[in-house]
Amino acid sequence: MKKTVQYDDEELEILKAWEAGTLKPISGVAKHMKAHQAAAEATFKKDQRLNIRISSRDLRNLQARALEEGVPYQTLAASLLHKFVSGRLVEPS
Template identity: 35%
Template sequence: MNQESKLEEEILASFEREEWRSVPNLTEEIARHASTTFASLATDKRVNIRVSSRDLEDVQGKAAEEGIPIRH
């Protein structure tokens, strides 16, 4: 069983245990989370550091897994 199938089964089991609930004012909740996310991703400082090529590749791979954009 792949990892996605396992996750889907865990989510389904959680739903069947009635652990999920409706969110009142969903639009407002989404807007609140979106603004928080945008603020946390805003960049206002530039930092230059030296790292090995291997470490840079590891960081870039992890960023790609997490969906974090990489600027070159």
């Protein structure tokens, strides 16, 4: 199944600028990259283990969805939990 990419207005603006060749590098990019990388590593550090029991059916469905997404099912489960606790998991309308 091929996913259709949906861009928001800001992403479309960036894409158009990229295609037009009007993007300009920022000064001190290495410093910015290092700061963002450190923040990302701290955010996604996996330092705790969670063991849960779920139904066989739910596990099979999770594994099938992970296969569609091209990620391990444990990674998908962790991502879903992260999105839920951070308030970014949105139910489809």
